[in-house]
Amino acid sequence: MLESAPPCFYFGAGCGRRAVTDKAGKSLCRACADRLPGYVEYPLQQPSAPPTSAEKEVKRQSERDYRQSEEYKAQARAYRQTEEYRQRARDRRRRDLADPAWRARHNESIRRSRAKAKTARGEVASS
Numbered sequence: 445m446l447e448s449a450p451p452c453f454y455f456g457a458g459c460g461r462r463a464v465t466d467k468a469g470k471s472l473c474r475a476c477a478d479r480l481p482g483y484v485e486y487p488l489q490q491p492s493a494p495p496t497s498a499e500k501e502v503k504r505q506s507e508r509d510y511r512q513s514e515e516y517k518a519q520a521r522a523y524r525q526t527e528e529y530r531q532r533a534r535d536r537r538r539r540d541l542a543d544p545a546w547r548a549r550h551n552e553s554i555r556r557s558r559a560k561a562k563t564a565r566g567e568v569a570s571s
């Protein structure tokens with residue numbers, strides 16, 4: 445195990461070991477990786493060298509595996525129930541509404557979908 449290896453994803457959560465593998469979108473030590481069955485493991489990326497495009501693809505695939513998992517979906521569902529998430533959504537909405545460029549895009553997309561619906565009903569869309 446190299447000293448330059450990144451810390452395990454759960455390092456701060458009491459693990460304290462260094463990562464040896466990449467799994468479920470995380471860099472993990474052996475023990476933590478073994479606690480996450482059902483995922484493909486990928487070679488750990490060394491932070492010393494910039495990642496090659498093949499290594500980046502491996503990382504992306506590892507993250508995709510994780511996002512397909514029930515564990516991830518359950519976490520995402522739980523997060524959407526939190527006050528933090530709701531507050532962020534409200535803040536984002538307020539920021540968006542205050543942005544004239546966003547409002548213009550928003551109005552344009554509403555106009556377009558109404559025109560589309562009209563056309564679908566056989567009416568002549570007014571531009």
Ligand SMILES: [Zn+2]
Pocket residue numbers: 452453454455459460461472473474475476477
């Ligand atoms: Zn660990």
